[in-house]
Amino acid sequence: YTDHSGRDRLLRGEMAVLLGIVVVIVLWVIWRVFSIYTSLFPRGCTIWEKELEDNYDYIIVGGGTAGCILANRLSENRGATVLLLEAGKPDDGIFFRLGILGATFMNTPYHWNLFTQPEPELELTDTKRRGRILIQCRAKCLGGCSSLNLTVWHRGHPKDYDTWRDKLGCKGWGFAELKPYFEKCEGKGKLRSTSGYFSVNVQRYMTNAGNAFVKACASVLNMPMWKNFLDAPSHGVGSPYKMVFSDGTRCNAVRAYLTRKGNDGIRVCDRPNLTIATEARVRRIALDNQLRARGVYFSKGKDMALFTRARREVILCAGTVHSPSILIQSGIGPPDIVSKFRECKVNLPGVGKNLRDVASSGVIYEQKESSIEKRVKTPISLAKFAVGLSSPLHSNTLDSFAFVSLDEKDKNNSQPNLMLSLQAMRFPFACIGSYTRTVSEGQSGVLPNAFTIHCTLLQPKSKGRIVATENMPGIYQNYLSDPSDMKAMIKAIKVARKVGSSPIFERIRGREMLPGPLVNTDEEIEEYLRRSSCHFFGTMVGTCKMGDEKDPLAVVDPLLRVRNTKNLRVVDASVMPTLLSGFTHATVAAMAERAADIIKGKVK
Numbered sequence: 001y002t003d004h005s006g007r008d009r010l011l012r013g014e015m016a017v018l019l020g021i022v023v024v025i026v027l028w029v030i031w032r033v034f035s036i037y038t039s040l041f042p043r044g045c046t047i048w049e050k051e052l053e054d055n056y057d058y059i060i061v062g063g064g065t066a067g068c069i070l071a072n073r074l075s076e077n078r079g080a081t082v083l084l085l086e087a088g089k090p091d092d093g094i095f096f097r098l099g100i101l102g103a104t105f106m107n108t109p110y111h112w113n114l115f116t117q118p119e120p121e122l123e124l125t126d127t128k129r130r131g132r133i134l135i136q137c138r139a140k141c142l143g144g145c146s147s148l149n150l151t152v153w154h155r156g157h158p159k160d161y162d163t164w165r166d167k168l169g170c171k172g173w174g175f176a177e178l179k180p181y182f183e184k185c186e187g188k189g190k191l192r193s194t195s196g197y198f199s200v201n202v203q204r205y206m207t208n209a210g211n212a213f214v215k216a217c218a219s220v221l222n223m224p225m226w227k228n229f230l231d232a233p234s235h236g237v238g239s240p241y242k243m244v245f246s247d248g249t250r251c252n253a254v255r256a257y258l259t260r261k262g263n264d265g266i267r268v269c270d271r272p273n274l275t276i277a278t279e280a281r282v283r284r285i286a287l288d289n290q291l292r293a294r295g296v297y298f299s300k301g302k303d304m305a306l307f308t309r310a311r312r313e314v315i316l317c318a319g320t321v322h323s324p325s326i327l328i329q330s331g332i333g334p335p336d337i338v339s340k341f342r343e344c345k346v347n348l349p350g351v352g353k354n355l356r357d358v359a360s361s362g363v364i365y366e367q368k369e370s371s372i373e374k375r376v377k378t379p380i381s382l383a384k385f386a387v388g389l390s391s392p393l394h395s396n397t398l399d400s401f402a403f404v405s406l407d408e409k410d411k412n413n414s415q416p417n418l419m420l421s422l423q424a425m426r427f428p429f430a431c432i433g434s435y436t437r438t439v440s441e442g443q444s445g446v447l448p449n450a451f452t453i454h455c456t457l458l459q460p461k462s463k464g465r466i467v468a469t470e471n472m473p474g475i476y477q478n479y480l481s482d483p484s485d486m487k488a489m490i491k492a493i494k495v496a497r498k499v500g501s502s503p504i505f506e507r508i509r510g511r512e513m514l515p516g517p518l519v520n521t522d523e524e525i526e527e528y529l530r531r532s533s534c535h536f537f538g539t540m541v542g543t544c545k546m547g548d549e550k551d552p553l554a555v556v557d558p559l560l561r562v563r564n565t566k567n568l569r570v571v572d573a574s575v576m577p578t579l580l581s582g583f584t585h586a587t588v589a590a591m592a593e594r595a596a597d598i599i600k601g602k603v604k
Helices: 005-040 065-074 099-107 158-167 175-185 208-220 253-257 319-329 379-387 435-444 483-500 522-532 585-600
Strands: 055-061 082-085 119-123 130-132 225-229 236-243 274-277 280-287 293-300 303-316 359-367 398-404 418-423 450-457 465-467 474-476 509-514 568-570
Touching: 005 379, 055 065, 055 293, 065 082, 065 253, 065 585, 082 280, 119 522, 158 175, 175 585, 208 225, 208 236, 208 398, 208 418, 208 483, 280 303, 280 319, 303 319, 303 585, 319 465, 359 483, 359 522, 418 483, 450 483, 483 509, 483 522
Parallel strands: 055 082, 055 303, 082 274, 225 236, 303 568
Antiparallel strands: 119 130, 236 398, 280 293, 293 303, 359 450, 359 509, 398 418, 418 450, 465 474
């Protein structure tokens, strides 16, 4: 007789452990599938589909970053009714969740399809004749550019804001005054609010080209390496933070400020005193005889002349292109332009003027390994994303940034005036072909393996303007119209080549594709810049610039009130008097947070 009880108990124990492991794996898979689904397909923002009320306390025009933030903060007072009007559609679908997909949005209905007027300094692709027309990146959806940009969260350089305050008449807008609001946007600091903030996290994925770029800049340009940065260093290289959740999906202004729950457990967009209407395009603001903003005329669906009244204020958040256009259509602006549409009620010559933007060009190299647009489609990339590991799907294609002072004598003390950025694919500079064609080629996998070192002047002196028309605004960028900008860009291309030719890139770098080995003299580089320069990452500012009463072109005062009117403000990138040392999105968010406190009377 053999006693098998001990062996049976051991076997049963092993089976129980195995069963437990299987149960844990199954539960983890269920949890992971649920997590991915809720991340990629979250509950959408509550949109008002019924007929709007006749009046509201506050009417916010434009549902971009500033509009979403103001809708949140002003509706915190349940005694005030708030209407948010957005011309585009809601931000529904997976398209809005992954930063890497944002690069494709110009082939979709979520783009305004705006183009410049012929640019006098830029040559057409296949001829030396000047007057090239450029596409302009402007999102048309709830969340605005925060829903479709490259998710970079970057504050700029502190001196940017101190210049506004100390030299340009923008009292209260220095870095010290704005820093608490940057922190509030980032969910920290003494002003922190759980009902609205951007989830800001470090970059989860970096290509070999991005890592090589950081090391090459540190070596060649003798600059410090920053692992991550919020403010632009005067001289340094690293990676910025990104406005993404911990799982790597986009945290746009809608998810940050409208679908979060407040302390009462209610989602912001479900507050009874907040109404959000999409596909509602504001045409003009109604002014009474006392030049008080009393409401807005807008179109929605087949109704082209709807009107709703504002009891307290109309707040224009339509962006650098559309805010000045709406003002002009409302009778506010330069008389010679306004008179083409209606009687000029408020003579403000600065409306539409002072358009500031950056033109980008750069150097492109062949890459000995797959570009990022090919990596995102591989099974291993999808598998890593599925289990929560770092994946190319977490990329926004822009890996690293270097902030450079072209003045060698003052590189550690001044604001940077050049930004180099590494994009792990071939960027469609104008001399290559259309942006939309490149997007199609990237989706079909036929783009050559390459990486791009972008050259972007941070404080160009060239200025343009916005001119209102009956339909779409006329955009005159005047890129490279100031001779000093061309000289600086020629120097920038040389710096980028110096970095790109570093031995550090040797393992992954092939031949130089653009400008190419035949482009060497200043004259040849200038010709290349005229053929290649284009709109890059949408940093347009300045068309409703802020300033004091001494500035004849100031459109709004330091409290963001439109001059010579009542109950009318502008809160968006158009009020920035100058460009920043970097991206503008974080600054728009901080300005909107501060504007909300101004409107509430917390800031004087």
